[in-house]
Amino acid sequence: MASALRKVLIANRGEIACRIMKTLREMRIPSVAVHSDVDAGAPHVWMADEAIEIGGPRSYLDVEKVLAAARSAGATAVHPGYGFLAENAGFAEACSAAGLVFVGPSPAAMRALGDKRSARQVAEQIGVPVVPGARECDTLEAAAAAAERVGYPILIKAAGGGGGKGMRRVASRDDLKEAFEGAERESRAAFADARLLVERYIHPARHVEVQILGGRDGAVALGERECSLQRRYQKVVEESPSPGITAGTRRAMCEAAVKLARAVGYTNAGTVEFLIGPDGAFYFLEVNTRLQVEHPVTEMVTGIDMVAAQIEIAAGGSAPSVPQPRGHAIEARLNSEDPYNQFLPASGKILMLEWPVRPSVRIDSGVREELDVLPYYDPLIAKLIAWASDREQARLRLMTALQDTTLLGLSTNQSFLIQLLESDSFVSGQTYTTTVESQTWEAPPVPEAVRHAARRLLTHRSERVGVDGVPLDRHSPWNTLGRFRMGV
């Protein structure tokens, strides 16, 4: 048992806060949740042993408020989750200064590897292959020069952060100015940091990342995840193992990842991202110095609880020994958005929610029925992860789970996820970073039976008695009567 972590505050919300608390419960470690005023009814608030309201919607980013909450609750450690303050070295330092254990890498390791420029430099120094490009391109002229050198098409990226923010693909010199300015604007807005870098645009490419855990005795790699299916650089579906790399490449990438971790003395969880080019060569992209959204995929094939490993490492322990991975896991991210209308974010009250309960299907959810999904935060509602002994079976399990999930009240990408899992690209494993955006996704036609049902339901005046004999209120005493027909 980790003795140094007596009480953990989760500086996050939604599904990840809930997920972290599940492990804390199992480890018998009391949890403290913080929440914004608008999140007062959210599941993570009610799951925690204690909950503290810390202010308006943006409070999760407020270092002072989070630390004040930790102080008042007597927390001894802070788990930052992902996003928000998770990769903020200043926050990690402030935690230490306040006598709190930060469940994550050291500020120094975060700085060394979290910044894209610095990480690229470390990789170059230790002989890990990188994407041809230039580390520093803070002026249009510098970007143009780098682009000429590596050749168009190029990618402009923000040095200070990820998630696709501040990123622009540039096909030719003509498009450079607008792209550069847009990238600068977005980067400054997202990270208060307008530093950019330029890389050759590798295409078609797979995005494959390696999970690392660094502990007292060094770092280990827990295998890879393929995350090529992205939309605007946000991952949509992830899986492990990658269907597109050889055992040799897997071994080499894991070795490179561990080498990188060791070079900076990396501790706790991290992910080393690589791009696999059309020739099968791999190139280091960046390191995410935090637990990632898609970590369940690795947990399902290794059997390792990553949050538990993080807690133990934070308490001074070693990284776990890595078993041989088993089977195949695929994750789908369920978002509150309209996939058939530019994926515009959706908000609204979840009026009905039923998850499938299946062996080998895991659901990490941050919502409940009657919850108002708000426009202030990222659209991730829940993750569905299916495991099976082979990829095709995992795909079928995940698809079935999505088909058997009922969520009514606001638009989600549920139907799009099913289409994606049914697509030829996914079935064949030919998944690249352009796969999602290169196809048009159209709403399947609405069956006539559904239109008929809608008409019947809308014209029927009563709320209590159902159409064709089945009650509309699932908690109604009418349910005990069994099947019956009413005045046809």
Added chain:
Amino acid sequence: MSWVEIEFEGTTHRFAAVKTSEGVWIGWRGRAVFVPRETKDAARGIEEDTVRAPMTGKVVKVNATHGSRVREGDVLVILEAMKMEYRLAAPHDGIVEAVHCAEGQLVDLGKTLVTLSEEA
């Protein structure tokens, strides 16, 4: 809210359904649709003539001016929300009737940003 069974063309179909004051949500086999109650707007398709803010955010670019002719898909407003840029496009060909926002302005979810009229 519940499961309903509807007879249609000789087959019994099972759907999840929730009625609201505005219409009904129906779910089946991993899909969900909202069918609004019959109103003038619903018959035409909701909000065909307006471009609204899908989220609370900041208007960073306005490409529409009163009286200008636009084509379906033309980007009229770029909104920055949750640190990403959203390109809001004209829902159909038409003429810009009015622009209700300005660059730099903070707008709430649902605010009408541009109204269009049909091509004459």
